[in-house]
Amino acid sequence: MTPTLFGLLIKAALYTVLISGVSIVIGVTLGMGVAAARLSSRLWLTGPARAYVSFFRGVPLLVQLLLIYNLLPAVGVNVPSVVAAISGLALCTSAYQAENLRGGFTSVPRGLLESAEMVGLTPWQQLIRIRAPIAFRLTLPAIVNEAIIILKASSLVSVVGIVELTRMAQDLDTSLYKPLQLYSAAGLLYFLINRGVASFGRWIEKRMSWGRA
Amino acid sequence: MNFDYALVISRLPEVFHAMGVTLGIWIVSLIGATLLGFAVAVGRRYGPRWLDWILLAYVELFRGTPFLIQLFLLYFGGPYAGLSLDAIPAGVVGLSVYGAAYFSELFRAGFEAVPLGHVEAAQCAGFSRLQIVRRILLPEMTMLVLPSAINLAISLLKDTAIMSVITVPELTLTISALGTEFYAFVESLFLLALCYWGLTEICSGLGRLAERKLSRFRFATP
Numbered sequence: 001m002t003p004t005l006f007g008l009l010i011k012a013a014l015y016t017v018l019i020s021g022v023s024i025v026i027g028v029t030l031g032m033g034v035a036a037a038r039l040s041s042r043l044w045l046t047g048p049a050r051a052y053v054s055f056f057r058g059v060p061l062l063v064q065l066l067l068i069y070n071l072l073p074a075v076g077v078n079v080p081s082v083v084a085a086i087s088g089l090a091l092c093t094s095a096y097q098a099e100n101l102r103g104g105f106t107s108v109p110r111g112l113l114e115s116a117e118m119v120g121l122t123p124w125q126q127l128i129r130i131r132a133p134i135a136f137r138l139t140l141p142a143i144v145n146e147a148i149i150i151l152k153a154s155s156l157v158s159v160v161g162i163v164e165l166t167r168m169a170q171d172l173d174t175s176l177y178k179p180l181q182l183y184s185a186a187g188l189l190y191f192l193i194n195r196g197v198a199s200f201g202r203w204i205e206k207r208m209s210w211g212r213a
Numbered sequence: 214m215n216f217d218y219a220l221v222i223s224r225l226p227e228v229f230h231a232m233g234v235t236l237g238i239w240i241v242s243l244i245g246a247t248l249l250g251f252a253v254a255v256g257r258r259y260g261p262r263w264l265d266w267i268l269l270a271y272v273e274l275f276r277g278t279p280f281l282i283q284l285f286l287l288y289f290g291g292p293y294a295g296l297s298l299d300a301i302p303a304g305v306v307g308l309s310v311y312g313a314a315y316f317s318e319l320f321r322a323g324f325e326a327v328p329l330g331h332v333e334a335a336q337c338a339g340f341s342r343l344q345i346v347r348r349i350l351l352p353e354m355t356m357l358v359l360p361s362a363i364n365l366a367i368s369l370l371k372d373t374a375i376m377s378v379i380t381v382p383e384l385t386l387t388i389s390a391l392g393t394e395f396y397a398f399v400e401s402l403f404l405l406a407l408c409y410w411g412l413t414e415i416c417s418g419l420g421r422l423a424e425r426k427l428s429r430f431r432f433a434t435p
Contacts, residue, residue, distance in 0.1 A: 054417065057367060058410040063402075096364045103360040107326055141322035142361035145276070145315045149368055152279055187282050194277035 005172060006185065012168030013189045019082070019164065020154040023089035024147045030090065031097030032132055038098065039105050049098070056095035062156050064088050069160040085157035093150040100142040104135030137208045144201035148194050165189060221404075224391060231387035232408060238305050238383065239370050239412075245309030246369065247362075250316025257317070258324055259342060268317070275314035281375050283307055288379045304376040312369050319361050323354030352430045359427065363420035367413045374409075384408055 037049035056064070065088040072079050079087075108131050116126045136143070155166035163171065169186040173179050221228075257268045275283065287296075288303045298306065327350050335349045377386035385405060392401030 054414065057364070057417070058413040060371065060406050060409060063406045096368075099360040099364050103357045107354075107357040109328065138326045138357060139322060139361065141318040142364070145318050145361075146364065148276055149315075183282075187278055190279065191274075191277040195273060198273060198277070 005176075005182075008172065009165065009168055009182075009185055009189060012163060012165045013193065015162065016151070016154050016164040016190075017193060019085050019157060019162065020089060020147075020151045023086050023093060023154075024150060026086070026090040027093035027146075027150070028097050028101075028136075028143060030094035031101055032136070034094060034098035035101040035105055035135070036127060036132070038102055053095045053098055056091050057099070061088065061092045061153055062159065064092055065156060065160055081161040084160045085154075085162050088160070089150055089154060089157065092153075093146060096146045096149075097143060100139045100146060101135050103142070104137075104139035105131055107138055108134045133208075137205075140201060140205050140208070144198060147197055147201075151194060151197065152190065221391070221395075227387060228384075228391075228404075228408075231382060231384045232412075234301075234381070235370075235373050235383040236412070238301060238308070238376065238381065239373050242305050242308035242312060242373070243366055243369060245305065246312030246316050246365075249309060249313035251320050253313060253317035254320035254324065255346065257321065272314045272317055275311055276318075280307070280311050280372050281378065283311055284375060284379060300376070300379050300381045303379060304373070304381045308369060308372060308376075311372070312365065315365050315368075316362070319358050319365065320354075322361075323358040324350055326357050327353045355427050355430045356424070359420065359424055363417055366416055366420075370412055370416065371409065 034049050034052055037045040038053070040046060065084065068088050069079060069081070069084040072084075112130055112134070113126060116130045121129065154164060157164060158167035158170075165186050169182045173182050176182070253268050253272070257265045260268075284304065284307045287307045288298065288300070291298060291303070331349055331353065332345060335345045340348065373381075373383055374385040376383055377389070380386070388401050388405045388408070392398045395401075
């Protein structure tokens with residue numbers, strides 16, 4: 001494993017981090033909205049939210065990516081590979097995050113909501129200021145779990161033409177035929193990235209532990 | 214793209230058998246992962262400091278590396294360490310240990326979500342540690358953990374596909390073999406996606422049922 005080879009792998013790893021990082025952030029935000037919609041009392045919100053989760057959680061990510069990349073251009077929408085990769089990952093992960101967060105929303109202590117109502121917060125303010133942050137904090141370990149799963153699943157975006165970590169290792173392997181070194185180096189890089197994500201999650205957990213009752 | 218459905222229908226028993234294999238390894242691994250994950254979470258919460266460290270290292274290691282590599286090491290590297298497993302047991306053990314790392318984090322989140330006051334009240338009432346886990350923590354965290362657990366169950370279902378590389382005769386291996394045989398790759402992949410979707414729908418349906426049945430444990434907001 002020469003330094004140049006390792007440099008190439010690191011560069012590809014940066015792609016992996018970038019694409020999955022953006023997708024994770026979009027996914028959690030979108031998931032928050034979907035979870036709130038699923039728990040709302042309005043039927044026109046709960047129905048679509050439920051269908052959304054069922055579709056994006058049920059259909060394999062690979063199929064979703066291929067659909068976005070190959071089907072949308074067929075109806076006249078041109079999708080660059082980066083956009084296809086990020087939207088595929090983000091849509092898929094948002095369905096999982098929505099379910100994670102839904103568990104959090106149902107576990108917000110009732111007393112907190114009653115006090116929020118007493119001080120005159122509107123339902124929207126209650127959602128933004130009380131329910132969403134607490135749901136996020138309560139389900140943070142599950143959210144980090146899903147972030148790590150999507151990081152590993154980002155190896156699939158090579159099918160829309162992005163050379164990320166796994167694909168780079170494969171490409172180098174076909175020309176150099178050093179599978180053991182290349183794949184263990186790639187595995188190590190994935191492990192380090194995931195450790196980073198997990199530590200970041202624990203750091204937020206500590207930061208957000210104020211006022212636990 | 215001409216796909217001969219008659220040929221596929223003649224092989225339908227094979228597909229159903231493979232679906233049974235997938236279902237079987239999934240359910241057994243899911244039970245293993247849940248129990249092991251729960252044990253890890255309890256060990257991290259109530260065990261000594263050194264146990265917490267070891268278990269944290271386990272979680273980081275098994276959650277941070279791809280399942281494919283873990284499975285390869287277990288199945289092909291295991292015999293060198295004196296651990297010879299057949300394909301199916303290796304797959305089930307591998308997936309249980311892998312899934313348990315994720316489940317333990319879920320249960321940790323659940324334990325932390327239970328208000329301290331409830332635990333203190335139980336302590337004052339003279340509950341033992343086991344009773345606190347069984348009577349206070351488990352029921353109160355159910356509604357928080359259940360949706361995430363269904364998520365994980367679905368992720369693990371999709372991960373059973375990886376066992377095809379160690380020759381477990383499950384859905385992915387069988388259907389892609391059919392695709393090669395009939396030279397119909399697109400159709401076989403669609404059939405495969407459809408089969409997995411069917412299984413995930415059953416799983417989330419069961420999850421919804423469980424949530425309805427267990428909603429008496431809900432202590433927070435609707």
